[in-house]
Amino acid sequence: MRRIETDILVVGGGPAGLSAATSAAGAGARVDLVDAGAAPGGQYWMQDPVAGATTTQSAEGSAAIAAARAAGVAIHSGAEVWAAFPGGEIMAHDAEGPVVFQARSIVVASGAQDRVYPFPGWTLPGVMTPGAGQRLAKLGKTAPGKRIALAGNGPFLYAVAATLASIDATPKLLLESGKARAPMLGLLARHPARIAEAVSLLAAARAVPNWRRGHVVTEALGEDRVEAIRIAPVDDAGTVDTARSERIDGIDALLVGWGFRPMIELTALLRCRHAYDRALGGWYCVASPATGLTSVEGVYAAGEVTGIAGSRPARLSGALAGLSAAAGLGFASPGNEERRKRLVRALASARSFGHELGRLAPPPAGIADLANDDTIVCRCENVTRGEIAAALAEGTRAVAGAKMWTRAGMGRCQGRVCGSAVAEIAASLGGTEIAAAGFNPPRIPLRPVPLPAVLEATRAAGTGETH
């Protein structure tokens, strides 16, 4: 079995992970980077597997990948981390089987996934996340459909509209729950460097023939795939006016999402401290703004896992965490401290923009209530909202209770998809804060791995070869 001893293991090959790896290797540490994707780049710097870098954004990514390699970073692609233990032992699995890393420090840059909430019909084929639509276009050069509706909230929807336009698949319909324009203009006025990007994203949204603000999708309709949707107005308080709903026919793909959720499985498994802020995507890993260090010694976190803020803070927090992790192991060259201070200042400004943007485009307050009693909430175990509500009425509490009573969150995805919704349903029915509902604790294996691989990896770990 492959066993790799390294100074610093970076988990995640997006902007945060690549920046962390490059800065740590530049300081003189031995750095290995493990990433689930077929090629590094993550979601933001996604590389076309056939054509290579075809856009400015992916070219920026391929430059970052080349810089990491030039700095001596060993990149392990197509490898999913499925376990982590105190003492720096991380188990991953790729096409060739298990690979175990023994690292002195870890930088977790696990990124984010689309945040979703259930509504009637959301399990129909053809209904997917905006991120899935973007990956179909970027990695598969495949249009999600011929008549696409794009819905939810937040600037990422505009980015998806732009990607779809690049493969001649401009959506027919763009539905945003938010309406207010003035706060966005105010934010841009305070961050003028971001205006050009905003103008280009706005142009992508304007290219959509039917752009409706202040609306949500309340239902997807169809037999074996989505064929139509129902939409309704939503006010600033998040109340959906279903009495004024209308049906839109001829939709063959619906991409709906509410920004992103930090992927905290690994930091939670490592017992790092987490905090809740709905505007930052929900639960996120708390990391020092001065170093990127988490509450656990030797474990650093960077990028979206530390709270949704965008690619710029991801790069800066990655560089900061890499530099700090290297310095913590004694790898520091002259000028490092000056560089760290510059990164801390730049990160504070970039993060404040990202966080304010998140606060401008929250999911509507009652979004989890779009699901009715028959709607499946947990897609893995097919648990309905009615079953969760019944369990809560019988006295169970929070996400953990709902899981034990109904199996919601107990399936293959471990509640990564339904967790936000189950928490909001539990909070709404129990009259508590959403944070009080907690989250699904991750369990080993974080991702399914063949049993022989688990045995091989854990047996090798048990030998104490390197301890």
Added chain:
Amino acid sequence: MSEVTIFVDGEPVPAEAGRPLGALMHRLGPAMRRTEEGAPRGLFCGMGVCFDCLVTIDGVADRRACMTPIRDGMRVETGLAGGTPS
């Protein structure tokens, strides 16, 4: 990278090696499997998180189509046409 042939439920399908199988499967029709209750499911998250796009690849069940790059000669079973639901 090149044009290759894969087999979906026994039928030959031209494909581009290296691209995600999930994208090709979505083009063939968004449903990729049925739940135990018989409900169709297809690609949802597209990034390996949700496990909705499970298919059988070269005899191995429950593989995520979205995370699997296309290889020449790959044999994919969907379980849509009377196969075992996953």
